[in-house]
Amino acid sequence: MRIATWNVNGIRPRMEQIKRLLDEQYLDVLCMQEVKIAEDIFPHDFFEQLGYGHRAVVSQKANHGVAIVSRLPFDADWRQVFWDKDDKRHVAVRFGDLMLHNFYMPAGGDKPDTDVNEKFAHKLGFYDHLIDWTPENHKASEKVLFMGDFNIAPLETDVWNHKKLVKSVGHSPGETERWSKLKQALDFVDLPRRDLSDDQSLFTWWGYRYPLAFAKDYGWRLDHAFATQPLNQDIRDVQVLKDTRSWEKPSDHIPIIVEL
DNA sequence: ATGGTGGTCCAACCA
DSSP states (O other), X not given: OEEEEEEOSOSGGGHHHHHHHHHHHTOSEEEEEOOOSOGGGOOHHHHHHTTOOEEEEEOOSSSOOEEEEESSOOSEEEOXXXXXXXXXXXXXXXXXXXXXXXXXXXXXXXOSOTTTOHHHHHHHHXXXXXXXXXXXXXXXXXXXXXXXXXXXXXXXXXXXXXXHHTTSTTTSHHHHHHHHHHHHHTTOEEGXXXXXXXXXXXXXXXXSSSTTTTTTTOOBOOEEEEEOHHHHTTOOEEEEOGGGGGSSSOOSBOOEEEEO
């Protein structure tokens, strides 16, 4: 079973790229973030024709929005609102004893200061709620997979320049501490780093604003996949698909694929 | 210290 996560940055301008990813990678399940489309006009027919007959969509007009599309039927779907702000950032599905959660965490605005930046307060509040909620709803002995765009680059080697970026939103101490607490909540394995040393850099996002960002490898690791220990036993391979960032009309994020 | 791009939707917000 091959499960992927990808922040597509708008599902409508990314239809060709999504089809290409599904075809080339033989995916069974795709978790998407930032679909940016009203729920009632989600392109269900497109996925139906590609063989993804099972879908769980939590989205809205213009911004945010998540979806899970699957070839395999799931037994149940679940949506949770965190920090009392229902801007379509979570959907989950259950395949037998496997619980799969898809998250799109708040980005957090420009300044890492909760006094002047409400978006940063929202980001920390969302994390705090999730850190409490996770062990209330799951056990470390269950098979749980958290995937998505968590908008935090936790390690020094998860950004292209730690010293330059340590006071930036996405890599500040208040954020990286919360990422670690979330990881500890169910004794999760950080899958993309499972077989990679912490001194090796690993990125999943290169911004559009500076056009040379990808060429110069000015990246951040914002997208994550966490597995509980029992699930980790079942995981055969983990891939980060850097190549997709050089496709025509790319998303600014790249996919992570987990094979069970 | 600043601005660079892209998506949504048509002024301005989000990232």
